Amino acid sequence: MKTLKVAILLASTLVAAAPFAHSADAPAAAKAPATAHAAAHASKAHILSRAELDKLLAQPSRTLVIDVRRPDEVSSIGGLPVYLSIQAQDLEASTAWIPKDRTLVLVSNHAGRAGKAADLLASKGFKVAGAVGVQLYEKDGGTLTHVAKPAATAATGAQN
Numbered sequence: 159m160k161t162l163k164v165a166i167l168l169a170s171t172l173v174a175a176a177p178f179a180h181s182a183d184a185p186a187a188a189k190a191p192a193t194a195h196a197a198a199h200a201s202k203a204h205i206l207s208r209a210e211l212d213k214l215l216a217q218p219s220r221t222l223v224i225d226v227r228r229p230d231e232v233s234s235i236g237g238l239p240v241y242l243s244i245q246a247q248d249l250e251a252s253t254a255w256i257p258k259d260r261t262l263v264l265v266s267n268h269a270g271r272a273g274k275a276a277d278l279l280a281s282k283g284f285k286v287a288g289a290v291g292v293q294l295y296e297k298d299g300g301t302l303t304h305v306a307k308p309a310a311t312a313a314t315g316a317q318n
Contacts, residue, residue, distance in 0.1 A: 224243075263287050265291075
């Protein structure tokens with residue numbers, strides 16, 4: 159009987175301690191991002207929520223949106239109604255064109271490139287509100303602007 163009590167006590171102690179057990183993989187798991195979005199976002203930049211972005215977009219005289227995606231991504235996925243287009247690899251060389259008196263919002267598809275761009279500009283003294291992924295913004299109910307490609311005509315080559 160005494161052996162049974164000891165066995166039950168030991169078993170209950172092990173069950174109670176199980177949630178606190180650590181394995182060799184525990185430190186790696188603790189460092190792993192909770193979501194795929196967090197994995198793509200390896201920057202210090204704040205990822206703006208839909209409400210935060212909408213609030214910034216409501217202040218066009220104070221906010222500048224910089225889209226760091228390629229033009230084909232903007233045309234196929236959509237974007238915000240007004241933005242400065244600077245591809246990510248050209249951003250550092252283009253800082254002279256970016257006004258220092260505006261709050262900056264950096265844009266990419268899922269905020270990965272935008273976060274890195276935000277980090278770069280913040281390190282150069284720009285006022286950066288954060289980064290946004292347009293696909294995440296749209297998924298959260300935000301509205302993207304989709305610009306239709308103009309129809310090809312014989313006169314297209316003559317247009318300015």
